[in-house]
Amino acid sequence: MATAPNIIFIMADDHAAKAISCYGAGINHTPNLDRLAKEGMRFNHCYVTNSICTPSRATILTGVHNHVNGVRTLVSDIDNRLPNVAKQLRVGGGYQTAMIGKWHLGEGPRHEPTGFDYWTVLPGQGDYHDPMMIEMGSRVVEKGYATDIITDKSISWIEKRDKSRPFFLMCHHKAPHRSWECHPKHKHLYQEDVKLPDTFTDDYKNRARAATVAKMKVADDLTYGDLGLVQPEGGDEVGERLVKGWHERKIPNPKDVTSLRLMDRETGVMFTFTSQTELAEFKFQRYMKRYLRTIASIDENVGRLLDYLDSEAGLAESTIVIYTSDQGFFLGEHGWFDKRFMYEESFQMPFLIRYPREIQPQSVCDDIISNVDFAPTFLDFASIRIPSYMQGVSFRSLLQGRTPADWQQVAYHRYWMHRDVIHDAYAHYGVRDQRYKLIYWYNEDFGLEGTRPGGEEKEWELFDCQEDPLELFNCYHDPRYQEVVQTMTKKLEEKMLEIGDEPVHLRDDAWNYVNGVNGTVSILKDKILNRNH
Template sequence: MKVRQFWLLLQGLLLGCVGSTAVAQHREGDRPNIIFIMSDDHAFQAISAYGGGLNQTPNIDRLAKEGAIFTRGFVTNSICAPSRAVMLTGKHSFVNGKVDNRMRFDWNQDNFPKQLQRNGYQTAMIGKIHLDGLPQGFDYSMVLPGQGFYYNPDFLINGERKRIEGYCTEIITDAALDWLQDQRDPTKPFCLFYHQKAPHRNWQPAPRYLTLYDDTTFAPPATYFDDYAGRGTAAKEQEMEVAGHARWGHDFKLLVDPDGKPTGFDKQLARMTEEQRKQWMNAYEPKNQAFLKAKLTGKDLAEWKYNRYIKDYLRTVRSVDDGVGELLDYLDKTGLSENTIVIYTSDQGFYLGEHGWFDKRFMYEESFRTPLLMRYPNEIKPGTRIDELVQNLDFAPTLLDYAGVRIPGDMQGESFRDLASGRSHRWRDAIYYTYYEYPAEHAVKRHYGIRTERYKLIHFYYDIDEWELYDLMKDPQEMHNVYNDPAYQSVKKKMHRKLTRIRKKYGDSDENDQRFLHAYLNQ
């Protein structure tokens, strides 16, 4: 870390005195560099630029201050691997074939990094992609196999497996900066995928943040003790409640549960070095012993579980924000900032105790909505706010648009370049969502739906056949299904018509649902 800081300082001094090759090579009118930052399960509520008040993310917030914040960014399928497949291809899950985490992704199909490669860009993927097989479209790849580990993770470096000692978030940041500094060709525009594992479950913080928030007690969200009375079967039968479904060891980091039984978390600690394990035990065991001694029950126990969860989650976010700061500082000090697009997003939203939940999957807002912040000084004015309905479906065409590459006709997303620059506010009035992974972990039922600026219509199917309609202006927390409310019958009819049209537009159908269900159940 100290070596890199010295190098950055030296380059900054050289820039001030004699100029820089990097600056000379990125004159006005040149194709922009692209840095696409994606974290895993980073809820917009845990980014201070969105005003949630949970934590502070000053480095991620810089992208909003110096560029644009999107207030209505969404995904098409709120689960990790399918979301990433949509991002790469610009096509819905039922078109690119990756509808759930179990089915394989076909890397042989076209994607936007391949398009950039063919048009002179140098490309790199560093971090988490969670798609089986060697990534295609990248001149260099250093990816976590599967979910990866927080401590001393393995990486596939251009396909070759190697274990690296350290904390995953910091390793990925160091590798991204090393590629920018030492491995890329400075004569070519570049596209770097800088993708973090954090803050994915099971939220293991870096050594330096193991005790962060120990002196803070977080109040649960207003809906934490939701009884689901205003919703249908799907909300009632899920299995992702912080107080009821999270695990003593894996999630709450206890070595023994309140009954004195081993939780198996010692197996995760075994991956750590002796020094890492010592730091962990010194930080967690006093807290764990105090909890076990207290013998909490009922509401007190539920609130303790929430606090253990949210503190660990926010601790992992802190390291992600640190990494974004290091990268932005590098761009500033090397003169690359002006001609580099930087996007920060997540593969989906996440529940931070809302409705009592962790995880994602549902089309309800906290899961469906994702953070999206973007800086590009050449076109985007500082402090820009964008309220239109954009989706991860739009990343591929947008970045090809910026790069001056023709957008393939079979991409289903749209470029939001003109929205970001303020040149136009013409945009879609509705977005489409699908979710397929059931029966499976967390028991979130299969569903699809449509969202407009004000309303949301959802159809849950397979083992049930239920519809839900929400008025997001009057009921932003989605507590009351008004599908059968007489006052909303005209809205319901209008939303059904819109749903029919949008399914036809994207090429989805009940036959698709049955085809993927059959494939899923026969794996």
């Protein structure tokens, strides 16, 4: 009987699948990440339950949705008394456990990592260069580049482990989170321009208002710091401050750009412009090249870790290695950077996994999985009972090349931070299946910290991801799609019932809704009417 596998979970921050070369976008080269796909499996439809850093991390750790673990927004802290997958592995399977790198779930006795034999984490977002780290409660400044340091510490912990027991390591990188600061040795990379996305000049027609008002536009909302430019002194005429008290300013996007002068922070090179189009594309190229150079260190360090495993007797065969990101990221699609939305580039997580004992090399999976499924899958591989509180489902069978007939081909997403003061992104929830995506923009903040009151018009969106993969045409009100609307609405309500989340679209105007859209009768209405029978 095979012994329980070791598990190494490597997670980056804001790493879009398109910025991994095995996903085929052709914008960069990541040979070491590609090696995981070559020697294991690549998932094309892995999705995040809440496309923002802190909630995603909480879901991965606990195996439950954010309305259950209580970490709904970026300013939420986890209650570390909650059960989590590390505790289950340690107590139920005798695993040695470690958390190294970015935690971002709070600090102090009630929020620091628990369930780990060893932990050393960055406070908050952390720094790229000479970062402060909190090691088992004590603060220490580590000299060097964060991605290198996190990998060094991960390898060192593996070397010092008790070799008689399996281990679980969460190696969490800061990169490539903004503002993007690459290792000095990678500054020469990506001199050629990156191809503009087809939707870079999106005008947001036939979409929900949320797409128009969001302050995540490459042309308007990147800061001087983001692009490595000198920030001039002055008032609003030199750039809008993002929020009161924050020192960074957005780079202007004036109608007349001819008087605008931008200076490289390191070289002193001055840039001038003749049109808004030229300025927007300049910002895009600066953004993308800085982002991709930061990813170069991630790829390099994943290679270092894989080389170490391959050099140690038996570790490559007996260790599950996973690479993912805490959510997707916009790389200029729809003119945006950042994440938050349920649109595909933000919603899709990269997911690569190698385990020679069970996973065939060069496998590709097109079934739908979600980050809430990670923890149950870890426990399944460790032959540890999956606790009843976990809402995810193990996808071990998919890794073995078997898709169960009743597999959940639906992913659920809910973003709670209505109109946060920086990005102005609207609150929404929805579901995606293999072809369609339904989104409800409910536009309420539920009194959450760091958000602004709602009151905006509520809207629905439906996208046919097969016919419209760029998600440019909302077909919710198209008569040809009314049966799809009904089907996807039922899928949404079934998923919300399954996980116990609040269906806002049925709260105040339930009866009008269920009787008003083409005679659709909600499964929730049926359950309400029959709950006592």
